[in-house]
Amino acid sequence: xxxxxxxxxxxxxxxxxxxxxxxxxxxxxxxxxxxxxxxxxxxxxxxxxxxxxxxxxxxxxxxxxxxxxxxxxxxxxxxxxxxxxxxxxxxxxxxxxxxxxxxxxxxxxxxxxxxxxxxxxxxxxxxxxxxxxxxxxxxxxxxxxxxxxxxxxxxxxxxxxxxxxxxxxxxxxxxxxxxxxxxxxxxxxxxxxxxxxxxxxxxxxxxxxxxxxxxxxxxxxxxxxxxxxxxxxxxxxxxxxxxxxxxxxxxxxxxxxxxxxxxxxxxxxxxxxxxxxxxxxxxxxxxxxxxxxxxxxxxxxxxxxxxxxxxxxxxxxxxxxxxxxxxxxxxxxxxxxxxxxxxxxxxxxxxxxxxxxxxxxxxxxxxxxxxxxxxxxxxxxxxxxxxxxxxxxxxxxxxxxxxxxxxxxxxxxxxxxxxxxxxxxxxxxxxxxxxxxxxxxxxxxxxxxxxxxxxxxxxxxxxxxxxxxxxxxxxxxxxxxxxxxxxxxxxxxxxxxxxxxxxxxxxxxxxxxxxxxxxxxxxxxxxxxxxxxxxxxxxxxxxxxxxxxxxxxxxxxxxxxxxxxxxxxxxxxxxxxxxxxxxxxxxxxxxxxxxxxxxxxxxxx
Ligand code: GCB
Numbered sequence: 001x002x003x004x005x006x007x008x009x010x011x012x013x014x015x016x017x018x019x020x021x022x023x024x025x026x027x028x029x030x031x032x033x034x035x036x037x038x039x040x041x042x043x044x045x046x047x048x049x050x051x052x053x054x055x056x057x058x059x060x061x062x063x064x065x066x067x068x069x070x071x072x073x074x075x076x077x078x079x080x081x082x083x084x085x086x087x088x089x090x091x092x093x094x095x096x097x098x099x100x101x102x103x104x105x106x107x108x109x110x111x112x113x114x115x116x117x118x119x120x121x122x123x124x125x126x127x128x129x130x131x132x133x134x135x136x137x138x139x140x141x142x143x144x145x146x147x148x149x150x151x152x153x154x155x156x157x158x159x160x161x162x163x164x165x166x167x168x169x170x171x172x173x174x175x176x177x178x179x180x181x182x183x184x185x186x187x188x189x190x191x192x193x194x195x196x197x198x199x200x201x202x203x204x205x206x207x208x209x210x211x212x213x214x215x216x217x218x219x220x221x222x223x224x225x226x227x228x229x230x231x232x233x234x235x236x237x238x239x240x241x242x243x244x245x246x247x248x249x250x251x252x253x254x255x256x257x258x259x260x261x262x263x264x265x266x267x268x269x270x271x272x273x274x275x276x277x278x279x280x281x282x283x284x285x286x287x288x289x290x291x292x293x294x295x296x297x298x299x300x301x302x303x304x305x306x307x308x309x310x311x312x313x314x315x316x317x318x319x320x321x322x323x324x325x326x327x328x329x330x331x332x333x334x335x336x337x338x339x340x341x342x343x344x345x346x347x348x349x350x351x352x353x354x355x356x357x358x359x360x361x362x363x364x365x366x367x368x369x370x371x372x373x374x375x376x377x378x379x380x381x382x383x384x385x386x387x388x389x390x391x392x393x394x395x396x397x398x399x400x401x402x403x404x405x406x407x408x409x410x411x412x413x414x415x416x417x418x419x420x421x422x423x424x425x426x427x428x429x430x431x432x433x434x435x436x437x438x439x440x441x442x443x444x445x446x447x448x449x450x451x452x453x454x455x456x457x458x459x460x461x462x463x464x465x466x467x468x469x470x471x472x473x474x475x476x477x478x479x480x481x482x483x484x485x486x487x488x489x490x491x492x493x494x495x496x497x498x499x500x501x502x503x504x505x506x507x508x509x510x511x512x513x514x515x516x517x518x519x520x521x522x523x524x525x526x527x528x529x530x531x532x533x534x535x536x537x538x539x540x541x542x543x544x545x546x547x548x549x550x551x552x553x554x555x556x557x558x559x560x561x562x563x564x565x566x567x568x569x570x571x572x573x574x575x576x577x578x579x580x581x582x583x584x585x586x587x588x589x590x591x592x593x594x595x596x597x598x599x600x601x602x603x604x605x
Pocket of ligand 1: 182
């Protein structure tokens, strides 16, 4: 990946975007001969010429796992191949435009060819990658893009996994193992775009805001590529597109917005999620427009102390969820109806925040959260790390570099989560997380750092490097199963001990109970809707006691909705800790949570 900007492709007077989403050709590479596609040059011959291969139709974006009736595709380990043709307009020829091919994400690793020539590799799912491909294109003609996608997770991938060889009735097979608790969906999960910029172009924009009284100060830094002297103009537009202020300069400066409309979280203000746009223009000295890009952002401050996190100087109390990108059939593929339904449900329940457990979510989701005023704890894809090597550390840092580059201008992102449930009691965790936290601080000092910890207060070695302590605990589920009367005091004690040890704000980032929608057992019994509700009520009691202490700043139920996992005997068709079903219908818990979240909002704001 080039160490360049990763501005989201947007059309403008100087830029075009063509979607390559749709139905692609798809071939599964045999597990016992993973290199066959390279030996036989499938990226040159085209998939239709692959000997004895069945060419399937595969939607993009989507996970491929649940599209067919073939169990071996669902459980495939290793490479699959995607391909499609696309037309490139003649008007882009002769270097009139810089043409880029962008994948918003391919899980886990991808290798990409255009017309048989290698263009790029990328590793770590859930993050975008792109390259300019001018020299490889046939303008005014059909072109072919081929993607080899590998879902294999090993000791040095983010997240980690391991592969074993097993003897089956159908011969020797590979089996992918992992400790994390969600299905290892794979494929071209997010949109694929062909987009253009001029050759003199805006490469990256970084925006940071502060407040002086009611005046918003918008600091901007534009990096651009140009072989001649250009003028960089920054124009600030309000929500209705009106020009508020304008500055000409060299690409770095600040704009003042009098009586700024602040970006407020949902329920903290009647108009949450106010978004401005920074219109950045490059002009020649004669005034010709060379490039223009419009970057949305919000005006807000974010600060933190030993006891609180504050937006616009108001202390936050986060009430929300852990979530997943997960839907029936498309798996982790971007699905706009689900995205909008989910955020309507979040609004309906009165949630003001969620964590992007356990990987970066798609731009489309992040955009909706920004616009609605939903606060995001933005997590990278490190889950359950149990072996801390130098090689892994470097990749883990890369995942955060790429995440921060993508999301740095989002007002909704209020914290970086550097991992979920690592074995942070282990040898090596201390040095490892010290380095990771330092790396994040070097990239962005404007947001606090957290990590969702599952180890004990005294065993954990990562908490010392964080600004906010998040802990995951399943009282009455994994510990003291069924004992509802062993929740409240345990939660109060543990949260208090975290605070005492680190003197940092504390969040309960996960608690929950698996619940089969429609299963009723009274008095409350594990797996029933009654149990989930009672379990919540006992937690709420603890949270209310903790809130009074002044350093407890958030509660996140696990999970927003039921989701698919690997096949195990502890999961009935997946993880059922959702307060909504996988179809996004409420369990009794959702109604219960709704009462709490709205009464919290009434009390707090
Ligand atoms: C956890 C994990 C989450 C799991 C959850 C569970 O601690 O962070 O990924 O899904 O527990 O339900 O077991």
